[in-house]
Amino acid sequence: MEKLTIIIPAYNEEKRIANTLEEYGKFFLNLKKNKEIETKIIIVINNTQDRTEEIVKKYIKKYEIISYLNFKRGGKGFAITEGFKEALKDNKSSIIGFVDADMATTPEVFYKLVKNIGNYQGIIASRYLPGAQVYPKQSFKRVLVSRVYNFLIRILFLLPYRDTQCGAKIFKRKALEKILPEIGMTKWAYDLDLIYLMKRNKFKILEFPTNWSDKEYSKINLKKSGTNMVLGVIRLRMLYSPAKDFIRIYDKFASRIVK
Numbered sequence: 001m002e003k004l005t006i007i008i009p010a011y012n013e014e015k016r017i018a019n020t021l022e023e024y025g026k027f028f029l030n031l032k033k034n035k036e037i038e039t040k041i042i043i044v045i046n047n048t049q050d051r052t053e054e055i056v057k058k059y060i061k062k063y064e065i066i067s068y069l070n071f072k073r074g075g076k077g078f079a080i081t082e083g084f085k086e087a088l089k090d091n092k093s094s095i096i097g098f099v100d101a102d103m104a105t106t107p108e109v110f111y112k113l114v115k116n117i118g119n120y121q122g123i124i125a126s127r128y129l130p131g132a133q134v135y136p137k138q139s140f141k142r143v144l145v146s147r148v149y150n151f152l153i154r155i156l157f158l159l160p161y162r163d164t165q166c167g168a169k170i171f172k173r174k175a176l177e178k179i180l181p182e183i184g185m186t187k188w189a190y191d192l193d194l195i196y197l198m199k200r201n202k203f204k205i206l207e208f209p210t211n212w213s214d215k216e217y218s219k220i221n222l223k224k225s226g227t228n229m230v231l232g233v234i235r236l237r238m239l240y241s242p243a244k245d246f247i248r249i250y251d252k253f254a255s256r257i258v259k
Contacts, residue, residue, distance in 0.1 A: 001035055001036075001038050002037050002038065002093075002094055002095065003037070003038040003039070003040070003090070003093050003095070004037055004038070004039045004040070004093070004096075004170075005007070005039070005040045005041075005042060005043060005087035005090065005093040005095070005096045005097075005112055006024065006028070006040070006041045006042070006097055006098065006099060007042050007079075007080055007083030007084065007087065007096070007097070007098040007099075007256040008020065008024075008043050008044070008098065008099055008100075008112070009044050009046060009048060009079035009080055009083070009098065009100075009101065009181070010043050010044065010045045010046070010048065010052050010056070010079070010101045011045075011046050011048055011052075011074060011076070011079070011193065012048050012049060012050045012052060013048070013050075013052050013064065013102075014050040014051040014052050014054075014055055016101055016102050016103065017043070017052055017055055017101055018055050018058075018059070018122050019042075019103055020067060020101050020102070020103050021055075021056065021059040021063070021133075022059070023106065024107045024110075025041065025043075025059060025062065025063030025065065025066055025098045025109055026063070026110065027107035027111070028041065028065060028066070028111075028201040029049040029063055029065055029105060030090050031111070032065065034253045036132060037114065038092075039065055040065055040067065040071065040085055040090065040093065041063075041065055041066045041067070041086075041089060042047035042067055042068065042083050043056050043068040043069070044066060044068070044071070044079040044080070044082055044083040044086075045069065045071065045079075046070075046073060046075060046076075046078060046079040046082075047069040047071070047072060047073060047074025047075075048070075048152070049220060052198075053068070053070055056062070056068045056257065060237045061206055068106045069083070069086060071119045075187055075191060077190030077193075080098050080190065081109065081180070081183055083098065084096060084176055084180055086221045087176075088118060088173070088177060092179060093173060094172065095170055095171075095172060095173070096170070096171055096173060096176055097113065097168070097169055097170030097171065098112075098167075098168075098169060099167060099168045099170070100167035104123060104167065104212055104213050105167065105168040105210065105212065106130075106211070106213075109125075109168070109210055109211045110168055112208070112210075113169075113170050113210075114170060115123060115209055117172070117206065117234070118206070120172075120173075120204050120205060120206040121171065121172045121198065121204055121205065122170065122172065122175060122195075122198055122203060122204070122205040122206070123169070123205065123207075123208055124161065124163070124164070124166065124168070124169045124170075124195065124205060124206075124207055124208065125163070125166040125167075125168035125169050125209075125210035125212070126162055126163040126166060126208060126209055126210060127163050127166055127210060127212045128146070128150075128160070128162040128208045129209040130205060130209065131207070131209035132209035132210055132211070132212070133210075133211045133214070134211075134212045134213075134214065135211075135213045135214070136214065138214075138232055141178060145226045146163075147158065147163075148163070149165075149226070149229055149230065149233070150162060150163070152230065152233055153192060153233060156233060156234075157192070157196050157237065159192075159195060159196065159199065161195065161205070161207045162207065164191050164192050164195050164209070165191055166191075166210060166212065166230075167191075167197070168210065169173065169191065171194075175198060175201070175203045178201050179194070179197040179201055179203075180196060180201075181189075182197050183197065183205075187228075187232060188228045188231065188232025188233075189229070189232035189233050189235065192232075193234065193236055196236070196240070200208075200240075203245055211217070216240065224227065226256065231254045231257065234250075235247065235250060235254065238250060
């Protein structure tokens with residue numbers, strides 16, 4: 001039976017993590033009992049100041065497939081990378097992915113990625129392919145920001161994907177073992193870094209339409225997050241170019257813009 005490892009980064013998630021662990025724990029434990037797929041869920045707590053760890057511990061007792069790591073250092077990219085490292089310690093884990101802690105992607109939808117990865121080395125959920133469903137419907141302003149960001153990615157990295165930022169992605173073990181040592185700590189472009197490294201190493205990725213329910217839709221500061229994302233993309237492009245020696249100068253310049 002194939003083994004899947006799911007990484008869930010968790011930063012101050014006390015209000016949402018319980019529902020996520022209940023749904024994912026129940027769904028994937030049932031699949032294991034039915035001998036469809038064996039699953040391990042690793043919660044990577046990072047720099048949390050609330051009751052996230054306390055809540056996670058309760059669900060570890062309830063669902064045997066759940067475990068967790070806890071780090072003082074923060075950042076989603078850091079958390080996912082540490083989760084990848086932990087998952088690769090298990091030689092039986094052949095498919096390794098991550099999903100956001102907010103239940104924007106339900107376990108049923110995530111499992112569709114597992115079933116459709118096929119001979120690809122990676123599969124990424126997409127909110128902008130035909131067949132995708134997004135709730136609530138995104139505002140024109142948000143869609144515009146997303147499309148401008150995607151246009152920038154296509155120009156700078158020559159990637160054909162419509163959605164590199166959706167928080168549900170799965171990779172084959174062989175691919176992760178190859179790209180993991182090359183991943184940089186790119187706060188606002190971590191997902192893009194993963195996908196670009198897959199391309200550089202000639203691994204094929206399938207973009208797959210998803211059902212997405214945006215739990216934090218009304219709280220997003222488009223101006224601030226949009227600026228950070230653009231700066232992150234430019235920084236990543238510099239990192240993989242002869243201009244990488246000027247990263248420190250760029251970081252100082254960027255820090256002034258996002259204050």
